[in-house]
Amino acid sequence: MRFWKNSKQAAWLWGILAGIVFLGIGVAEGQFAVIWRKATMICMECIGIG
Amino acid sequence: MRRLRLIVQIVFTVLTNGYAYGFASGRIYQGKLKYACVPGLNCYSCPGAAASCPMGALQALLNQKGFHIPFAALGFFFLFGSLLGRFVCGWLCPFGLVQDLLHRIPVFRKRKNLPLHRILKYGKYVVLFGLVGVGSLFLFGGFAKAPAFCKYLCPSGTLFGAIPLLGKNEALRGQIGWLFLWKLGILLFIVILSVKVYRPFCQYLCPLGAIYGWFNRFSLVRIQWEEETCISCGACEKACPVGLSLQEISRSPECIRCGRCVENCPKKCLRFIVGN
Numbered sequence: 001m002r003f004w005k006n007s008k009q010a011a012w013l014w015g016i017l018a019g020i021v022f023l024g025i026g027v028a029e030g031q032f033a034v035i036w037r038k039a040t041m042i043c044m045e046c047i048g049i050g
Numbered sequence: 051m052r053r054l055r056l057i058v059q060i061v062f063t064v065l066t067n068g069y070a071y072g073f074a075s076g077r078i079y080q081g082k083l084k085y086a087c088v089p090g091l092n093c094y095s096c097p098g099a100a101a102s103c104p105m106g107a108l109q110a111l112l113n114q115k116g117f118h119i120p121f122a123a124l125g126f127f128f129l130f131g132s133l134l135g136r137f138v139c140g141w142l143c144p145f146g147l148v149q150d151l152l153h154r155i156p157v158f159r160k161r162k163n164l165p166l167h168r169i170l171k172y173g174k175y176v177v178l179f180g181l182v183g184v185g186s187l188f189l190f191g192g193f194a195k196a197p198a199f200c201k202y203l204c205p206s207g208t209l210f211g212a213i214p215l216l217g218k219n220e221a222l223r224g225q226i227g228w229l230f231l232w233k234l235g236i237l238l239f240i241v242i243l244s245v246k247v248y249r250p251f252c253q254y255l256c257p258l259g260a261i262y263g264w265f266n267r268f269s270l271v272r273i274q275w276e277e278e279t280c281i282s283c284g285a286c287e288k289a290c291p292v293g294l295s296l297q298e299i300s301r302s303p304e305c306i307r308c309g310r311c312v313e314n315c316p317k318k319c320l321r322f323i324v325g326n
Contacts, residue, residue, distance in 0.1 A: 011268035012325075015132025019125045026122025031111055032085045035122060038110035039094035039102040040080040042222075045201035046095045046106065047212035048230035049222060 051313040055140070059147040065100070066090075067144065067210065072097030076218025087123070089130040090143030091258050093204070095211035097218070104130075105182065105204070105258050109197035112186040131265030135272070139252055139259050140306035145206040146252055152244035161247045162293040170254050171304060177203065178257035199257060201229070205237040248291045252306065263303025272323055273300035273307060279319040286311035286320055 026032060044050025066088045069079040078097050087104040094102045104126050111120035130138055139146050153160065164170055177199065185198030200207050212230065216223050243250045252259050266272075275296065287295055289310040294302055299311050299320065312320045 012132045012270040015128050015265065015268065016270075019128030019130075019132060021125075022121045022128060023125030026120075026125050029118070029121060031118070031120065031122035034114060035087070035102050035107040035110055036082075036085045038106065039084040039099075040078070042078055042215065043093075043095040043106065043197070043200065043207070043211070045197050046093055046204065046207035047215055047222070048201075048208055048233035049212075049225045049227070050196075050201065050229075 051309045055309060056147075056150075058141050059144075059150070062090075062142050063144040063147055066092055067096055067098035067100065069098045069100055072099075073214055073218075076215055078215075087126045088142075089126075089134065089138040091145050091204070091206045091256065092143075093200075093207040093211040095207060095215065097211075097214050099210070103206075106197065106200055109182060109186045109200060112183070113195040113197060117187070127261050131262050131269060133270050134262075135266040135269030135307065136259060136262045136303070136305060137269070137271050137307040138262055139256075140308040143252075143258075144210065146249060146306070148209065149240075149244040149249045149251060152241060153248055155245050158246040162291060163253065164247055164250065167253075167293075173254040174256050174260040177255055178260045182257045202232070203236060203255065205233070205240050205251060208233045208237040249306070253292060253304065259306075260303070266303055266305055267301045270324055271307070273305070273309075273312060274321055274323040275299065276319040276321075279317050281317055283316060285314045285316055289314035 072078055076097060078095055079100055081100075083101045084094065084099075085102075087102045087107050089104070091105060092099060092101075092103050094106050104123060107126070108120050108123035111118060111123055134142075181199040181203060185202075186195060188195075208230075212233070216226070240251050247253075280296075282296075284296075286299060287293075290299065291308060291310055292304050292306065294305055299305055300307065307322075309322065312322060
């Protein structure tokens with residue numbers, strides 16, 4: 001019960017941990033390369049041309 | 051507090067868009083910092099952008115062939131959201147700064163919200179699920195998927211990306227068509243509306259705000275209300291630029307943690323806290 005109460009109070013900590021895990025999976029799946037490729041070329045859609 | 055927030059907004063905008071050579075040459079930064087995302091809505095096609103836009107990153111991952119859970123983008127959302135919630139919107143978003151500055155222009159009688167606010171505030175969730183989610187996965191692009199939010203709505207891309215790039219790049223200027231005019235129209239509409247209404251894009255359309263709003267109730271940085279010392283004078287509610295009630299301040303997904311309530315509380319029973 002006490003653990004559960006403490007867990008709820010520290011929900012932000014669980015959120016940060018989840019974020020780190022997701023980032024780790026993203027690295028493993030090569031998703032950062034996808035982001036980098038998109039971000040380093042002019043995004044024609046973003047500027048309203050593509 | 052108000053001045054401090056303005057300084058933080060300006061410094062963060064300059065830091066995250068500080069690639070001056072890009073503005074001078076009409077090119078964009080292509081270094082390794084673009085592997086990472088900034089917390090706010092900051093178009094990665096802005097010539098000065100030093101890192102990636104989280105909403106652009108999410109759509110880039112959804113636009114891949116087949117379906118992949120966009121873990122990298124989710125990681126940034128959970129990290130920034132759990133730490134800051136919509137503090138990001140109030141203090142760190144460049145497009146939020148633009149709207150704040152526009153709202154300071156002393157013309158029109160100012161409004162906190164649009165009429166039908168109770169319904170319109172859900173617009174950002176429609177944009178998130180419709181344009182960013184379903185739009186990026188299935189619609190608009192036919193067989194070649196497209197980042198539908200960036201393509202059809204995002205005014206940050208037009209302001210920070212398109213205008214500086216088109217100003218310096220004649221080849222791009224030659225390709226302007228109806229899509230650019232549509233996006234320019236949206237930008238102009240939001241610019242004019244921002245002079246009258248406080249942050250209309252953040253309140254009604256921003257999918258990033260919809261995401262960070264979910265984290266508001268448990269993020270590390272929050273606004274705490276000490277009920278025992280409160281005299282219910284209503285100063286905080288009067289000062290709140292988005293028209294929240296005392297009970298809603300900080301916990302509501304609409305609270306951008308600008309700190310006006312904290313600044314205006316005569317009994318200092320509202321304050322920023324970090325942690326529990």
